[in-house]
Amino acid sequence: MDCLFCKIVAGEIPSTKVYEDDRILAFRDINPQAPTHILVIPKMHIGGADEVTADNAAVVAHIFATVPQIAKAEGLTDYRVLTNNGADAGQTVRHLHFHILGGRVLGAMG
Ligand code: AMP
Ligand code: ZN
Numbered sequence: 001m002d003c004l005f006c007k008i009v010a011g012e013i014p015s016t017k018v019y020e021d022d023r024i025l026a027f028r029d030i031n032p033q034a035p036t037h038i039l040v041i042p043k044m045h046i047g048g049a050d051e052v053t054a055d056n057a058a059v060v061a062h063i064f065a066t067v068p069q070i071a072k073a074e075g076l077t078d079y080r081v082l083t084n085n086g087a088d089a090g091q092t093v094r095h096l097h098f099h100i101l102g103g104r105v106l107g108a109m110g
């Protein structure tokens with residue numbers, strides 16, 4: 001499948017990893033929007049929030065269970081976790097990913 005983040009999981013495209021286990025990977029965003037900007041992804045291909053189902057939701061729960069330790073390792077206490085679903089919402093990579101943003105005062109959601 002021609003998916004950028006699947007290629008990052010496979011090691012075909014380099015990334016700056018900050019966390020990895022058997023099911024998920026976290027790496028630094030290449031175009032950071034805050035002093036800390038990390039993407040957390042499932043290793044399995046899920047296109048976006050609209051492809052989360054009862055059958056694959058456990059990996060999403062695992063991502064959220066891991067976000068606090070990723071944030072803590074970055075020294076963050078205050079941060080935003082978000083996902084964009086669909087082009088109009090700003091999704092540019094069609095592989096589910098959660099942004100962790102922090103390190104500055106974050107503005108209102110738009
Ligand atoms: P979104 O716009 O919500 O789909 O988020 C996609 C994010 O992936 C953007 O913030 C991009 O800067 C980031 N991105 C794109 N290519 C790479 C890459 N090769 N390594 C790390 N982050 C990337
Ligand atoms: Zn993928």
